[in-house]
Amino acid sequence: MNDSMSIPHLIINASGVVQLVMLLLLTGSILSWVVVFQRTFVMRKAKRAYRAFEDRFWSGVDLNELYREIPSEQESEGAEHIFRSGFREFNRLMPKTRSAQAILDGVQRSMRVAWSREEERLNLHLVFLATVASASPYIGLFGTVWGIMGSFQSLSMAQQATLATVAPWIAEALIATAMGLFAAIPAVIFYNRLSAESSRLLGKYEDFAEEFHSILHRNLQGRSDSSAA
Amino acid sequence: MAKQMPKPRRRLREGRVGYGLPTMLAVGLHLGILILSVVKWPFSEPEAPNNAIVQATLISTATTTDQAQQAAEARTRAAQRAAEEESTAEEAAAQEQEAQAEQQAQQEAAQAEAERLAQEQAAEQQAREEAEQQAQQQAEAERQQAAEQAQAEAERRAAEAEAAAKQRAAEEARRQEAQAEAERQAQEEAERKAKEEAERQAQEEAERKAKEEAEQKARKEAERKAKEEAEQKAREEAERQAQEEAERKAKEEAEQKAREEAERKAQEEAERKAKEEADRRSREEAEAALQRLIQGDTDAVSNAEQGEEAANGFIQIVRNAVQQNWNIPPNSEGLSARISVRLGPSGELLVPPSVAESSGNAGFDNTAIQAVQAAAPFSELLELPGNVRNDYRQFNLRFDPGGVH
Numbered sequence: 001m002n003d004s005m006s007i008p009h010l011i012i013n014a015s016g017v018v019q020l021v022m023l024l025l026l027t028g029s030i031l032s033w034v035v036v037f038q039r040t041f042v043m044r045k046a047k048r049a050y051r052a053f054e055d056r057f058w059s060g061v062d063l064n065e066l067y068r069e070i071p072s073e074q075e076s077e078g079a080e081h082i083f084r085s086g087f088r089e090f091n092r093l094m095p096k097t098r099s100a101q102a103i104l105d106g107v108q109r110s111m112r113v114a115w116s117r118e119e120e121r122l123n124l125h126l127v128f129l130a131t132v133a134s135a136s137p138y139i140g141l142f143g144t145v146w147g148i149m150g151s152f153q154s155l156s157m158a159q160q161a162t163l164a165t166v167a168p169w170i171a172e173a174l175i176a177t178a179m180g181l182f183a184a185i186p187a188v189i190f191y192n193r194l195s196a197e198s199s200r201l202l203g204k205y206e207d208f209a210e211e212f213h214s215i216l217h218r219n220l221q222g223r224s225d226s227s228a229a
Numbered sequence: 230m231a232k233q234m235p236k237p238r239r240r241l242r243e244g245r246v247g248y249g250l251p252t253m254l255a256v257g258l259h260l261g262i263l264i265l266s267v268v269k270w271p272f273s274e275p276e277a278p279n280n281a282i283v284q285a286t287l288i289s290t291a292t293t294t295d296q297a298q299q300a301a302e303a304r305t306r307a308a309q310r311a312a313e314e315e316s317t318a319e320e321a322a323a324q325e326q327e328a329q330a331e332q333q334a335q336q337e338a339a340q341a342e343a344e345r346l347a348q349e350q351a352a353e354q355q356a357r358e359e360a361e362q363q364a365q366q367q368a369e370a371e372r373q374q375a376a377e378q379a380q381a382e383a384e385r386r387a388a389e390a391e392a393a394a395k396q397r398a399a400e401e402a403r404r405q406e407a408q409a410e411a412e413r414q415a416q417e418e419a420e421r422k423a424k425e426e427a428e429r430q431a432q433e434e435a436e437r438k439a440k441e442e443a444e445q446k447a448r449k450e451a452e453r454k455a456k457e458e459a460e461q462k463a464r465e466e467a468e469r470q471a472q473e474e475a476e477r478k479a480k481e482e483a484e485q486k487a488r489e490e491a492e493r494k495a496q497e498e499a500e501r502k503a504k505e506e507a508d509r510r511s512r513e514e515a516e517a518a519l520q521r522l523i524q525g526d527t528d529a530v531s532n533a534e535q536g537e538e539a540a541n542g543f544i545q546i547v548r549n550a551v552q553q554n555w556n557i558p559p560n561s562e563g564l565s566a567r568i569s570v571r572l573g574p575s576g577e578l579l580v581p582p583s584v585a586e587s588s589g590n591a592g593f594d595n596t597a598i599q600a601v602q603a604a605a606p607f608s609e610l611l612e613l614p615g616n617v618r619n620d621y622r623q624f625n626l627r628f629d630p631g632g633v634h
Contacts (some may be wrong), residue, residue: 035251039257
C-alpha cells in the first residue's frame with residue numbers, strides 16, 4: 001500500500017463537496033456517540049433508582065413518610081415522580097370531596113401526566129440517534145456519487161484510462177460511504193437497544209402507577225365504607 | 230429503615246447526567262479509531278536493519294568457542310588470506326572484494342574477541358598461579374613452624390627428662406639426641422624438597438610465560454597483517470570507485486552531447502523544412518504570378534489574392550481544430566513530430582495521416598495522429614477558391630508541446 005492510497009491522504013485530497021460530506025458524517029458520528037453514552041448512563045441510573053424506590057415502597061413504610069422523604073417535584077425522577085404527583089393530588093383532593101371516584105380520577109390524571117413527562121425525559125435525543133442511523137448512509141452515498149462524478153469528469157480529460165488513474169478517485173469517493181456506514185451502524189444498534197430499555201422502564205412505571213392506584217382505591221374504599229357505616 | 234434512607238436521596242441529589250463525560254468518551258473513541266487507521270501504515274516500512282544482528286550473533290558464537298582453537302584459527306585464516314590475496318589480487322572483482330572486506334571485518338572482530346578472551350584468561354591464570362604460590366608459601370611456613378615446635382617440644386621433653394629423672398641412662402640421652410638429629414635431618418630434607426619444588430614451579434612459570442608471549446606476538450603480527458591488507462583493499466576500492474565515477478561521468482557527458490547534437494540536428498532539419506516550405510510557397514506564388522501575367526487579368530489577380538488569404542485562413546483553421554483535439558501527453562518536453570496529411574476533395578481524410586518525421590516517442594506520434602483524425606473532416610476546404618483548393622489538399626503539421634504549427 002503506497003502512500004498516496006492511505007486513508008488520510010485520500011481524505012485530504014478529496015474534492016470540496018466530498019470533504020464537506022465527510023465532515024458532516026464525522027460530526028453526526030461524534031454526536032450520535034455522545035448521545036449513546038449519555039443515554040446509556042441515564043438509563044442505568046434510572047434503572048438503579050427504580051429498583052431502590054421499589055424496594056423502599058414495598059418495604060411497608062408509611063406513605064406519608066415516604067412522601068416527605070422524596071425531594072420536590074422538579075428534582076424527583078422516575079417512579080418517585082409518579083408516586084409524588086399522585087400522592088400529592090390524593091392529599092389535596094381528600095379534604096375537598098367525599099366522592100372516591102373523583103379523587104381516584106384526579107390521582108390517575110396527575111399520574112398520567114407525570115408518566116408522560118418521564119417518557120419524554122427517557123426518550124430525549126433518541127430521535128437524533130434514529131435520524132443519524134437512517135440518514136447517514138444516504139449522505140455517504142451522496143458523497144460517493146459526487147466523488148465518482150468528479151472522477152469521471154477528470155477521466156474524460158485523460159487520454160488513457162488505466163485502472164491506476166481511476167483507482168484513487170474511486171477509493172476516495174468510497175470513503176464517504178464507509179464513513180456513512182461507520183456512523184449509521186452504531187446508531188442503529190444503540191437506538192434499538194436504548195429505545196427497548198426505555199420502553200421496558202416506562203412499562204415498569206406504568207405497572208407501579210396501577211399498583212399505587214389500587215392501593216389508594218383500597219384505602220378510599222375502606223374510608224367510604226367506614227364513613228357510610 | 231432509617232439507615233437506608235440517605236442512599237437513594239443522595240443519588241437523587243446528584244441531578245441529571247451531564248454531557249461532559251459522554252462527549253469526552255465519544256471524541257476519544259473517534260480519535261482512537263483515527264490514530265489506529267493512521268498509525269497502521271508506517272509499520273510496513275522498517276524491515277532493513279538485520280546485518281548488525283547477524284554480526285552480533287557471529288561474535289557471540291565466537292565467544293563460546295575454545296580460545297586456543299580460536300587463536301589458531303585466526304592465525305591459519307590470516308595465512309590463508311595472505312595466500313588468497315596473492316592469487317586473487319589480479320582478478321579483483323568488485324563483489325569478491327566486498328565479500329572479502331565483509332569477511333575480513335568479521336574475522337577481525339572474531340580475532341579481537343579471541344585476543345580479549347586470551348588476555349582475560351591469561352590474567353585469570355596468573356591470578357590463579359599467584360594464589361597457588363601464596364598457598365604453597367603458607368603451607369611451607371606452617372610446615373617449618375610445625376617442625377620448630379616439634380624441636381622445641383623435643384628439647385623441652387629432653388630437659389624435662391633430664392630434670393625429672395637423672396637416673397636415666399646416658400644412652401637414653403644419646404638416643405634422644407639421635408632422635409633430635411633425625412628430626413633435624415628430616416626437616417632439612419623437607420626444606421630442600423620445598424625449595425626444589427619452588428624452583429621447578431618458577432621454571433614452569435617462566436616457560437609458560439614465554440610461550441604466551443610468543444603466542445601474543447604471533448597474534449599481533451597476524452593482526453597487523455590483516456590491518457595492512459584491509460587498508461590496501463580500501464585503497465583499491467577507492468581507486469576503483471573513482472575510476473567508475475570518472476567513467477560514468479564521461480558516459481553522461483557523451484550522452485548529453487549526443488542529445489544536444491540530436492536536438493541541434495532536429496532544429497536544423499526543422500529550419501531546413503521551413504525554408505523548403507517557404508521556397509515552395511514563393512515558387513507557388515511565382516507560378517501564380519506567372520499565371521496571372523499570362524491571364525493578364527486584374528480580376529484574376531484579385532481573385533488569386535483572395536484565394537491566398539482564404540488559404541492562409543484555412544491552414545489556420547486546420548491548426549486550431551487539430552490543436553483543440555490534441556491531448557498533449559505528459560513528459561513531452563522537447564519532442565516534436567511532423568505529420569503528413571492528405572485530404573480528399575471535400576476536406577475528408579483521403580488516407581490516414583502518416584508520420585513524416587517521428588519525435589522518437591511513439592505515444593507522442595500517436596496522439597498527434599489521433600488529433601488529426603479527431604479534427605477531420607476539414608470541410609472548410611470547400612470554401613477555398615477552386616484554383617488553390619488542390620494546393621492545400623496535402624500539407625504537413627508540426628506538433629510540439631507548444632502547439633501545432
